[in-house]
Amino acid sequence: MSKLVTKITDRDLDFPKWYTDVVKEADLVSYSNVKGSMIIRPYGYAIWENIVSILDKEFKRTGHQNVQMPMFIPESLLNVEKEHVKGFAPEVAWVTHGGENKLEERMCVRPTSETLFCEHFKDIIKSYRDLPILYNQWCTIVRWEKTTRPFLRSREILWQEGHTMHRTQKEAEEETLKMLKIYEDFQRNILAIPVIVGRKTEKEKFSGAEKTYTLEAMMYDGVALQNGTSHYFGTHFAKAFQISYLDEENKLLTPYQTSWGVSTRMLGSIIMTHGDNHGLVLPPNIAPIKIIIIPIKNTEEVQKITKELKEELNSYTVSIDDRDKSPGFKFADAEVKGIPIRIEIGPRDLEKNVVTLVRRDTLEKIETNIENVLEKVTELLKEIQQNMYDKALKRRDSMIYQAKTKDEFQKIAKEKSGFILIDWCGNTECEEQIKEETGLKSRCIKEDVNIGTCAYCNKPAKHKIYFGRQY
């Protein structure tokens, strides 16, 4: 086993340490001397760029426009919506001085931009003709977390935040669900991550929202990662900010609002859903390099075929590892970086007119006739993408448990990792008790029910709901 690989802790022995090792050895992130902030290195940033590029096209296809709001929020503006400020004020970074001068009013670096968008909406919405407004913003937000982990809990987060305004409740609710669906499809088809999609409880919803929908992924260790949220605000913010418009009959009405976002957290989700003891495993549809060609010996024939193959495979992103290192080092490096397919070309292979393809998801070696490489690679990339999703789905489903009683719930919570699905009463007190007694928090409501009783407190059941630990 090469030096590179032995640097990675066994994921079944110490998952958090495994995660940190992969993030570092795959050159995704560097720790900076700025406490709580990370440096996203070229390979990590290239994954984020692919995410941005794919999602941005989807947002534009569905009629959204990008804008850029200020990064600072004056304290008085953050204070306008009462629930919202309660949720965010404890974790913002405060700017108090500009150069040598103390500011008259301190400002926080945006933890999210509802208040800024509302101020702007108040300014530009006059008539029903101005609606709907479908805006999105790609930016960095700041939340002053005490303990941080790359991608998962960071003081600075790269994300997008959609903010929209509509004439009717129906239209706004449809927008909330439409964007949720775009996120779900993206995560399933591009990131190969199965997500449970549902509504957050009253306790867990976004500060200021009427309804929050979430995409809950389950990591390899059974712990949940929230991969994105979509909120329906009703008129809460609009009323607090006095946003209104005139309809066809000159009647003054209040518009309905949504917001929705995903972030660099998804990179954490990719790592912890697919990674293995050799490092990162990237779904082909998001991998910055889909294929890497590794010449085993630098004979003239090998060099020639290497170049020809790269040319032939050019419709994919292909890279050649011609560094002055041993093949073993290069194999391990391609593995740790999660490149979906590596092609090994050696002089002895060429005598037989073959090359060896190695798929990253299974590490299976496939000897392939040189003439068939393009065809085989095309087929393999699709297969790897599908296999990664299927494998993640199977593992996740095998770690979802059902509990009928408090005892069962507590026994599973103690002995198993994963989610627990129960009938539940919907009361915040019950939810808090579950958290206190088991450490599990509600993930999301799967559906509403009106028969049966709460598995935990025996009151009448209102929902089927998932509970689980979370990142």
Add this chain to the structure above:
Amino acid sequence: MSKLVTKITDRDLDFPKWYTDVVKEADLVSYSNVKGSMIIRPYGYAIWENIVSILDKEFKRTGHQNVQMPMFIPESLLNVEKEHVKGFAPEVAWVTHGGENKLEERMCVRPTSETLFCEHFKDIIKSYRDLPILYNQWCTIVRWEKTTRPFLRSREILWQEGHTMHRTQKEAEEETLKMLKIYEDFQRNILAIPVIVGRKTEKEKFSGAEKTYTLEAMMYDGVALQNGTSHYFGTHFAKAFQISYLDEENKLLTPYQTSWGVSTRMLGSIIMTHGDNHGLVLPPNIAPIKIIIIPIKNTEEVQKITKELKEELNSYTVSIDDRDKSPGFKFADAEVKGIPIRIEIGPRDLEKNVVTLVRRDTLEKIETNIENVLEKVTELLKEIQQNMYDKALKRRDSMIYQAKTKDEFQKIAKEKSGFILIDWCGNTECEEQIKEETGLKSRCIKEDVNIGTCAYCNKPAKHKIYFGRQY
């Protein structure tokens, strides 16, 4: 004249007011309640997105990789390079609190990221094999300006900053000039803006740089706007940050460094180079909408041809203005937004099998056979792009004056707008005296000379140099 157009001040009467009017009426920017920060609206942001997309491809083509550094710089880190901190400390925003807690060390929001990149370079550069490092970052920076104007002087600036490290001085100097050339070509070919490219004086160079190269554009009013800079650092920062690498013979050496950047200021430059009394005029190569089709009456025939034309012109970005507004309003709106070509389609035109094309740069109307629209539009877009550059170049050149004596210099400075080209001694005291006595600052050194005397102070001349007022 329509209501829209009359909202724009005459640019020859009050240029600053004209600028503010255009920025607002073209929906580029909205003022926010966050003092000194602006909201970039969808139309303005779409221009920036085009800039980013084109430049990012150029950076990648030349081997650069994108990364993302923290947005905060601890005070002690900003202090490492002495010249640098002197230049930036007076204008940074200081974060002093995270949530309820006072920070042990205050941090500024990055005004530029040399110090952060240096910390990272120190961490990742070990051997000659690690060089060159060619990084770029797209991000927002903050400079706490007292008086602000949209795009020109804003507390928040969207920009890119390239940061590279090299083994030799020669390679680093070549990189500095290579990126300068990419900026120059971009501004000439895409933005249709002629720029004077040269070196900054000792007084005007970047805090911490050995050499600063600049791209100086002249606005319609004769005032300079710096459209980008490229710096050669030598080993100043590398030594201050103790960055070194081992060469082939295990000798410890210091690498050579560059940085280079352009920002949303270029949007100000586009507006003030090309705009007229009807509003914005956008070069086709950067316009988010290249062609707008305006149906004059909504007859079935007009609707049919409108749709067919849009389909035919689809390789350009085409939009149809089918809002419930008068044609006059729509014409003015297309003009204020600077859309390169508008196509008017009316029932009477269609009887003759023609449509009317109106080019934005000259407002010339061109009746065109329907069958020839695609061909004509293709030709026109090229012509408009070229004409806009030629016009801007001609105007700029007509506003460059030469002075042989102090009297001549002062007379031109008093009576004319534009640049003054002189033989100059190269002394900072002389430069400061010129600033004090005429209000003009050095723009950039055109070339070095070793004959003649300084036009201003009569000492031996060292350079031919441009002076001018600046934004």
